[in-house]
Amino acid sequence: MDVPDFFSEAALALHEQPTTEKTVELITQYAQIAAGSDEAGIMLVHSRARVETAASSSDRVIRSHDLQYELDEGPCLDALETGASFLVPDVETDARWVKWGPAVAELGIHSAMSVLLETRERRYGSLNLYSDAPGAFDGNDLATAQIFARHASIALANAHQEQGLLVAIDARKVIGQAQGILMERFDIDPDRSFEVLRRYSQNHNQKLHTVATWVVENRHRSVHEFPGDIGGVQTV
Template sequence: MELHGAPTVTDTVEAVVDFALQAVNCRHAGVVLAARGGRAEIGAVTDSVLESVFQWQIDSAAGPLIESLRAQEIVDVVDTSAETRWPDWATKVSELGVGSAVHVPLCIGVQSVGVLTLYGEQAGGFSADDLAVAHILARHASVAVAAARQEETMARAVDARKLVGQAMGILMMKFDVDGDRAFAILKRYSQDHNRKLRDVAQEVIDTRKLPG
């Protein structure tokens, strides 16, 4: 399963939904990720129709996807036409020709990573084998997404250090100060203007002067 070598989170979740379409008897597939602050964000979908249904659930904070994300539990909708827990959602997906849906949480231990959603064309569209494959895919996807996020975080940290170093060099030459003083200046501007240190450093590099 070519998930763990994907270079970014986006590439990883796109590989997940592509594999889901091939391995599971589903019409649509998508991944929603748990973002910072508890808000969900769409990671990848097989088509724009699914994206609109996902976004509606995120905006309304309701629906089986949100329930799976919050509870970190599988939410299986065997027949959308008979679904009473989320009638608005059921109406929307039924109109799109979706007869069944399963939402499988992505998590590492107690940490929520996201949800893998599979939409089937027929009611009762997912067999025991389909669900078993979805479970396996979700476990692999959880690890792969967490690893890709860590790689991206490390890359951003390295990039930020490089930018800060360059900005410090500019300030040291421009104002004839040492490294400690140059860093203190950047940090002060970051705090005073409520901006990330990385962004302040980038502006110093671009303009050769202090922001504001």
């Protein structure tokens, strides 16, 4: 493998992916090549209480992650908690994870590496690499995984940003459509139509996008079928 060419190709391919889901799937594929691993998986952090397997090369990778949640120990969780990278030459004999190691060895996984996926602004999760043989990874492999993880983290950040922008654009479009419907139905101006949506959103603890979506999806209903009454204007 020509290392510079590989990283260039991987970086370009990752940046071309249209969604976060596609990006993490491709990260696992390229990570296996970069580290020469048998398996790869990604844990993504959504909140303090929610970490999930976002991509995996097989069901046993998912199970190896699930075992960490169940046993509350493992290199992937420690990477997320401490910000460090972990090299595990032999999972079965590693004293750091006395419950997880033997359990994951029963799956046929015998060595592992976990490195962070993060930028300066955000920690996204961990990239986790596995091998069927003990002693499959060394310090050079860990360094390669860390370099690849930096490229992958940037691609993941871009995918999150682009997907967030698309969601925001879609939300604005839906809100605009809902405003047009209310303007036509109730003979009100744009400012008043937006105020109707905003006040209902606040009063009923619903997102503005959710309220606007209901209006658009129910635009063929009669005026009297629009529930609620805000400022003298019946709407959702």
